[in-house]
Amino acid sequence: MKNLQTLSDKVAISLSLLCVMHCLLAPLAVVLLTAAVAVSLSDEALHLWILVAVVPVSAIALTLGCKKHKRYSLLSIGALGLFILCAAALLGHDMLSEHLEKLLTVIGAGLIALGHLWNYRLCRHQNSCDSNKCQDSELQNSEFQSKTS
Numbered sequence: 001m002k003n004l005q006t007l008s009d010k011v012a013i014s015l016s017l018l019c020v021m022h023c024l025l026a027p028l029a030v031v032l033l034t035a036a037v038a039v040s041l042s043d044e045a046l047h048l049w050i051l052v053a054v055v056p057v058s059a060i061a062l063t064l065g066c067k068k069h070k071r072y073s074l075l076s077i078g079a080l081g082l083f084i085l086c087a088a089a090l091l092g093h094d095m096l097s098e099h100l101e102k103l104l105t106v107i108g109a110g111l112i113a114l115g116h117l118w119n120y121r122l123c124r125h126q127n128s129c130d131s132n133k134c135q136d137s138e139l140q141n142s143e144f145q146s147k148t149s
Helices: 002-032 035-041 044-069 073-095 098-129 132-148
Strands: none
Touching: 002 044, 002 098, 044 073, 044 098, 073 098
């Protein structure tokens, strides 16, 4: 279970960064590559396929992590990022301007990556605190506080 959460956090961060790279590099590819290749890179179907990968991986990673470290505010950060990313992909540049679509994609992917990075760090910290050393220091702190009260 721990390995699945760690792996899914890393995959979700990578997929979020892939969204940003695609969004920022696709216009450069249109200029530099032939029309046949460029059409496939900027195709709206690619956005939907990326969403099909990002949404479940992010949901699994954040849910498993939050169950472990009990900081459920990360779910709202991830959910907001996913909502923004989905809105940008589903509305597309037809309903939004091309610049707004890219801006929303970068913001959404950034929030998702940030949420997963915090989730990953909190889970790593939680793993290190599962050892006796952290438990002993917490016990000593609670004994000290009860003696001083």
